[in-house]
Amino acid sequence: MGKISVAIDGPAGAGKSSVARIAAERTGYVYLDTGAMYRAFTWAFLRARTDLGDAAAVQRIVETTEITAERDGVFVNGTDVTASIREPAVSGHVSAVAALAPVREKLVQLQRKTASTGGVILDGRDIGTVVLPDAELKVFLTASIASRAKRRWLELRAKGGTESLAEIEANIAARDKMDSEREISPLREAADAVHIDNSDMDLEETADLLCRLIKEREA
Ligand code: CDP
Numbered sequence: 001m002g003k004i005s006v007a008i009d010g011p012a013g014a015g016k017s018s019v020a021r022i023a024a025e026r027t028g029y030v031y032l033d034t035g036a037m038y039r040a041f042t043w044a045f046l047r048a049r050t051d052l053g054d055a056a057a058v059q060r061i062v063e064t065t066e067i068t069a070e071r072d073g074v075f076v077n078g079t080d081v082t083a084s085i086r087e088p089a090v091s092g093h094v095s096a097v098a099a100l101a102p103v104r105e106k107l108v109q110l111q112r113k114t115a116s117t118g119g120v121i122l123d124g125r126d127i128g129t130v131v132l133p134d135a136e137l138k139v140f141l142t143a144s145i146a147s148r149a150k151r152r153w154l155e156l157r158a159k160g161g162t163e164s165l166a167e168i169e170a171n172i173a174a175r176d177k178m179d180s181e182r183e184i185s186p187l188r189e190a191a192d193a194v195h196i197d198n199s200d201m202d203l204e205e206t207a208d209l210l211c212r213l214i215k216e217r218e219a
């Protein structure tokens with residue numbers, strides 16, 4: 001029974017990272033949150049006040065920005081950005097940053113390097129279609145827009161966030177649209193993915209289902 005590579009894709013707030021984190025803990029797999037990497041790049045561009053339409057300026061930031069997303073947090077050139085990357089300014093710009101080819105090239109290379117050991121769970125938008133097309137298990141995790149917005153609202157409110165449910169739903173809907181319609185590596189369900197709608201499942205049930213699928217594919 002060998003460890004496998006697991007790809008989880010789906011829209012914003014579907015539960016990908018929470019479920020992946022629980023499953024990784026239980027199985028001893030390494031978890032990589034690729035969305036956090038795109039958020040970290042967004043933080044770097046915002047801080048440098050980069051005009052995303054200026055290709056040379058974008059290139060400069062891509063070349064000089066080192067991102068790590070590990071168990072103890074997300075870092076940009078050594079600065080801990082774990083909390084900052086969840087702020088509304090980052091959520092509002094991340095889909096535009098994720099549409100930039102140089103950003104995707106750099107991050108996909110980093111993600112494949114992390115995955116090359118096997119025994120990994122990666123979550124994002126293009127993991128099963130582009131980053132790890134040969135992953136032994138692909139899951140497309142989704143839920144209704146209403147339940148995704150509500151979950152994200154509860155989560156942000158618990159951390160002291162003041163965004164309204166309507167603002168959060170609008171951000172999620174806008175990102176889903178941009179992520180699905182962009183030219184490079186759009187959000188798509190891989191043909192060989194297991195489709196899970198967890199609108200009416202709690203976190204524990206969804207994590208149990210993912211762990212069961214991993215055990216099945218390992219055998
Ligand atoms: O957690 P949430 O659903 O809010 O989003 P995320 O997973 O943190 O991803 C933030 C954004 O990064 C997405 O809306 C996509 O624009 C982008 N992303 C991507 O393009 N490709 C990935 N593999 C992961 C994220």
Ligand code: CDP
Nearest residue numbers: 012013014015016017018151155201202203
């Ligand atoms: O990574 P992604 O954007 O897909 O979603 P997430 O950040 O893992 O989950 C968003 C929120 O929904 C978290 O607060 C989860 O605890 C919650 N959740 C839930 O309540 N029930 C589920 N079945 C899945 C996630």
Ligand code: CDP
Nearest residue numbers: 005109112113115116117131132133134135
């Ligand atoms: O050389 P580099 O680190 O860029 O990547 P690689 O050695 O070609 O691939 C690293 C990992 O990415 C492999 O172990 C595979 O798990 C995964 N991969 C894949 O699933 N399908 C591909 N077409 C390419 C890579």
